[in-house]
Amino acid sequence: MSAPLPKRIIKETERLQNEPVPGISAQPHDDNARYFDVMVEGPGGSCYEGGVFNLELFLPDDYPMCPPRIRFLTRIYHPNIDRLGRICLDVLKNNWSPALQIRTILLSIQALLGAPNPEDPLNEAVAKQWKENQSEAIETAREWTKLYAQKN
Amino acid sequence: MKFGHEYEQVLASEGFPEQWLNSAIDYKYLKKCIKKVHRQLLALGLDGETLSHLSGWVEQPDFKVKPLQHHDYYSAAQPDLNTISEEFTPQLRILVDAQTGQPLDATLTPETKATLQGLAQHEMILAGRKEHLGTRIEPVDESESGSDSHGTPKDRVSSITELPADARWVQVPLASAQRFFDLLAPKLEDLEALRAAETRKLEEEILDLGDAVENVVEPVREGFEAKREISYRDLYFWREMFRLYLESPIFYSESEQNRGPLTFAKAKERLEAYDKQLRETGLLSKMKTPAARQAAKQFLDLNVDILKIMHFQEVNARAMVKILKKFDKQTHLEGRLFLKSLRDKYPELVPPEGSKKIVPSGFANSIARDLHAEIASKILAIVPQLDDWNCPVCYAMAWRPVSLGCCRSVFCIRCIIKLQDEGMKRCPCCNKETVMSADGRNIDFETMDFLEKYFPLEVKRRQKENEKAQLVRDYGEEFVKPSCTVM
Numbered sequence: 001m002s003a004p005l006p007k008r009i010i011k012e013t014e015r016l017q018n019e020p021v022p023g024i025s026a027q028p029h030d031d032n033a034r035y036f037d038v039m040v041e042g043p044g045g046s047c048y049e050g051g052v053f054n055l056e057l058f059l060p061d062d063y064p065m066c067p068p069r070i071r072f073l074t075r076i077y078h079p080n081i082d083r084l085g086r087i088c089l090d091v092l093k094n095n096w097s098p099a100l101q102i103r104t105i106l107l108s109i110q111a112l113l114g115a116p117n118p119e120d121p122l123n124e125a126v127a128k129q130w131k132e133n134q135s136e137a138i139e140t141a142r143e144w145t146k147l148y149a150q151k152n
Numbered sequence: 153m154k155f156g157h158e159y160e161q162v163l164a165s166e167g168f169p170e171q172w173l174n175s176a177i178d179y180k181y182l183k184k185c186i187k188k189v190h191r192q193l194l195a196l197g198l199d200g201e202t203l204s205h206l207s208g209w210v211e212q213p214d215f216k217v218k219p220l221q222h223h224d225y226y227s228a229a230q231p232d233l234n235t236i237s238e239e240f241t242p243q244l245r246i247l248v249d250a251q252t253g254q255p256l257d258a259t260l261t262p263e264t265k266a267t268l269q270g271l272a273q274h275e276m277i278l279a280g281r282k283e284h285l286g287t288r289i290e291p292v293d294e295s296e297s298g299s300d301s302h303g304t305p306k307d308r309v310s311s312i313t314e315l316p317a318d319a320r321w322v323q324v325p326l327a328s329a330q331r332f333f334d335l336l337a338p339k340l341e342d343l344e345a346l347r348a349a350e351t352r353k354l355e356e357e358i359l360d361l362g363d364a365v366e367n368v369v370e371p372v373r374e375g376f377e378a379k380r381e382i383s384y385r386d387l388y389f390w391r392e393m394f395r396l397y398l399e400s401p402i403f404y405s406e407s408e409q410n411r412g413p414l415t416f417a418k419a420k421e422r423l424e425a426y427d428k429q430l431r432e433t434g435l436l437s438k439m440k441t442p443a444a445r446q447a448a449k450q451f452l453d454l455n456v457d458i459l460k461i462m463h464f465q466e467v468n469a470r471a472m473v474k475i476l477k478k479f480d481k482q483t484h485l486e487g488r489l490f491l492k493s494l495r496d497k498y499p500e501l502v503p504p505e506g507s508k509k510i511v512p513s514g515f516a517n518s519i520a521r522d523l524h525a526e527i528a529s530k531i532l533a534i535v536p537q538l539d540d541w542n543c544p545v546c547y548a549m550a551w552r553p554v555s556l557g558c559c560r561s562v563f564c565i566r567c568i569i570k571l572q573d574e575g576m577k578r579c580p581c582c583n584k585e586t587v588m589s590a591d592g593r594n595i596d597f598e599t600m601d602f603l604e605k606y607f608p609l610e611v612k613r614r615q616k617e618n619e620k621a622q623l624v625r626d627y628g629e630e631f632v633k634p635s636c637t638v639m
């Protein structure tokens with residue numbers, strides 16, 4: 001039998017349900033309350049606008065002493081997200097603080113979609129393209145969004 | 153149901169005090185006034201179609217309403233009004249051909265029309281007025297084109313020459329329109345005064361109730377130690393009562409998506425739901441002391457009173473918006489100046505120009521916002537809520553409370569120990585490297601006293617948990633498992 005769910009996770013889940021963040025949803029699995037299906041809408045004005053991105057999020061036993069594990073399931077063309085959907089984001093690594101929450105992390109990820117950072121790349125190929133021909137890279141990101149990130 | 157009828161019914165059936173009703177907008181009578189304006193215009197041969205046809209050649213009446221713009225009557229900026237200080241009547245001015253009595257646009261050739269179209273309209277009006285009155289008039293600048301209207305005299309003369317020599321402004325007094333605005337304007341003053349007075353009264357009530365609540369829930373007052381058990385229990389009932397209130401505040405939405413004052417209908421719905429919750433949980437009947445029960449009843453009554461004045465103000469604001477729309481529609485005279493002065497004076501009441509959205513709740517809006525804030529700070533804040541004293545790491549009560557000294561955050565001692573065990577050096581809230589140096593001296597005794605006083609049950613529970621956790625840390629998981637406790 002697994003240990004009872006910490007109060008913190010219960011409260012975070014409750015709040016995500018009762019006061020959802022606009023453009024973001026996180027639904028825990030019935031059989032594993034530490035595993036969430038996440039949906040993030042591409043921010044308006046970005047090349048991911050109109051896209052709906054699915055992610056998976058897992059809270060390790062040590063949470064919140066360590067950050068949640070999270071990755072994109074939907075394919076996305078972004079210099080800080082690799083082909084496996086892993087995300088390069090400081091708050092998910094060295095800058096994690098136990099005072100951060102699922103909510104704030106998902107907001108950071110949404111913000112990352114709005115402001116790709118090719119100077120700190122995870123996906124070298126995409127970052128290269130982004131630096132060398134930004135308008136083309138943005139166009140590709142738009143196409144991928146249309147191709148892979150549509151609702152249903 | 154027609155609004156007029158609905159309005160009368162609300163005023164008659166909601167038990168509003170007589171004094172409020174005296175300030176209510178007289179919708180029926182104003183409607184009659186509009187009919188009179190309409191008839192008066194018809195008698196002049198100015199039906200809606202003609203008026204809108206003439207639009208460029210008709211100067212809108214000046215809706216100067218005494219209580220709102222009293223000083224404007226004597227203002228040097230509008231010299232043509234100097235002569236009509238007391239008995240001012242809005243006037244519709246139409247430029248007509250003095251020979252034929254025809255409005256000018258009907259007699260103008262298409263060529264002349266085209267030439268004149270190029271000229272600024274107010275320039276024309278000023279020029280025409282100047283010629284007619286034969287007095288020197290500074291331009292009255294209602295439009296944005298301030299510099300244009302101060303153009304050289306030569307410019308102005310040239311625009312006069314474009315006018316046919318026998319053009320004359322005909323002034324049509326509209327006494328009925330004046331009556332309409334004379335009736336409406338003081339009502340708005342009354343409604344505003346009523347809002348201010350009722351808000352003050354309710355704020356007093358809130359302060360009194362705050363005192364009462366403080367008396368009831370103060371857990372360890374000097375000399376009342378014997379009663380401590382009782383007031384502890386009442387403290388918990390009050391906390392739950394307020395927690396439910398905070399979860400869904402009656403008059404104001406705190407949610408991220410739509411923050412702001414609620415409408416009467418929504419507030420009413422919330423108050424009914426809250427009342428139901430209180431009855432279902434039996435919170436009121438569980439209270440031990442008569443003083444506590446009395447204060448709880450007072451709290452509910454206060455909310456009902458706020459709702460009532462909101463209702464009254466909101467229905468009046470709706471009446472005002474409706475009647476102004478009716479005025480526009482039936483008379484084809486825009487009450488623009490009137491609305492403008494309203495907007496300056498009561499920004500709450502009239503939405504900004506260009507905004508299609510009508511805020512129907514009027515003064516009710518500020519009542520809802522102001523009193524929500526008062527209740528929150530003067531009553532609800534008296535009973536601390538557990539959520540405000542949670543450790544930002546584990547979300548349980550911050551017991552024993554530890555301050556790292558870098559910021560105002562208070563953590564529970566267990567989380568700080570955990571952070572130290574994990575070698576996480578930075579304060580979770582402000583990122584300063586203060587975790588490793590924390591020790592017994594960082595225990596926040598002031599907060600500890602406070603928590604023991606207001607959350608005695610939670611403190612006891614956390615204390616037990618902490619002791620167990622300490623044993624686990626010192627001797628390992630096995631030591632505290634039920635099977636191993638046979639000692």
Ligand SMILES: [Zn+2]
Nearest residue numbers: 543546564567
């Ligand atoms: Zn803690």
Ligand SMILES: [Zn+2]
Nearest residue numbers: 558559579582
């Ligand atoms: Zn700090």
